[in-house]
Amino acid sequence: MTKTQIAMYEKDGYVKVEGLFTEKEVEELQTEMDWIIEEWWGENSIGWRGPWRAHYLLEEERQNTKAIFISNPHFYSAAWGRIIFHAHLVGVIQSLIGKNVQWHHTILHGKPPELGTPFPMHQDYPFYPHDGPNFIDCLLHLDDTPVESGCLHVMPGSHKGGPLKHITGDHTRPYLPPDKYHPDKIETIAVPAKAGDVIFFSYYLVHWSDVNRTEEWRKSVRIGYHTSQTRPIDTPLEMPNHKFIVGGLKERGQEPKLTYH
Numbered sequence: 001m002t003k004t005q006i007a008m009y010e011k012d013g014y015v016k017v018e019g020l021f022t023e024k025e026v027e028e029l030q031t032e033m034d035w036i037i038e039e040w041w042g043e044n045s046i047g048w049r050g051p052w053r054a055h056y057l058l059e060e061e062r063q064n065t066k067a068i069f070i071s072n073p074h075f076y077s078a079a080w081g082r083i084i085f086h087a088h089l090v091g092v093i094q095s096l097i098g099k100n101v102q103w104h105h106t107i108l109h110g111k112p113p114e115l116g117t118p119f120p121m122h123q124d125y126p127f128y129p130h131d132g133p134n135f136i137d138c139l140l141h142l143d144d145t146p147v148e149s150g151c152l153h154v155m156p157g158s159h160k161g162g163p164l165k166h167i168t169g170d171h172t173r174p175y176l177p178p179d180k181y182h183p184d185k186i187e188t189i190a191v192p193a194k195a196g197d198v199i200f201f202s203y204y205l206v207h208w209s210d211v212n213r214t215e216e217w218r219k220s221v222r223i224g225y226h227t228s229q230t231r232p233i234d235t236p237l238e239m240p241n242h243k244f245i246v247g248g249l250k251e252r253g254q255e256p257k258l259t260y261h
């Protein structure tokens, strides 16, 4: 990571990094994800539900978008297990938040051709609230992702204000109120990418993405990491989150010491 890239992450809340993986690694990740989709995915999903759809989609499109979400691809493929610990990926995270790094999650967001689902303006924080700012999501692109295929759009600098109030509830995934936060009202920057590129962004960064209206798939995998000192909010002390440490060590915070049972 160059100083300029690190400064960009700090100022804007995101940075796109190219060339972290070899062509062979990207090919293996693509092939094995395609295999997982074929072998394991069985649901017809329209994407995140909620009233925000009325603000982002034409009426005839609202119930007809398509999406694939697969969590934990490492349950099905070793290549996706290795990527969690990938030295270049973890190295970037360490340059941005320090040496002690914990993996949090991996999830595929697949937008099929023609009407791949959009995502409304939101921060990722309300999906998995933690007690500090040092939580980074990486969007690893498996396909070339031009603007027309529904690439990520970001609101630079929006991470600086910390968590914002989202519309939440059983009827919806968290989203920001469209009367204030909507692409027609707020200027955002499109971040198109090539297969293998990774966009690193703060979980406080406001972002969204549009419909995939191309004939090609747009598959990206979000991998979340945070400093090992960062703790999930509202998790009982005796249930520390047992997730891989991928860089350095995890210090004990308020948690009780381990006992044999």
Ligand SMILES: O=C(O)CCC(=O)C(=O)O
Pocket (backbone or CB within 6 Å): 109, 119, 124, 137, 150, 151, 152, 207, 208, 209, 210, 220, 222
């Ligand atoms: O995959 C996308 O286009 C959007 C992803 C997103 O909003 C997220 O990862 O929180």
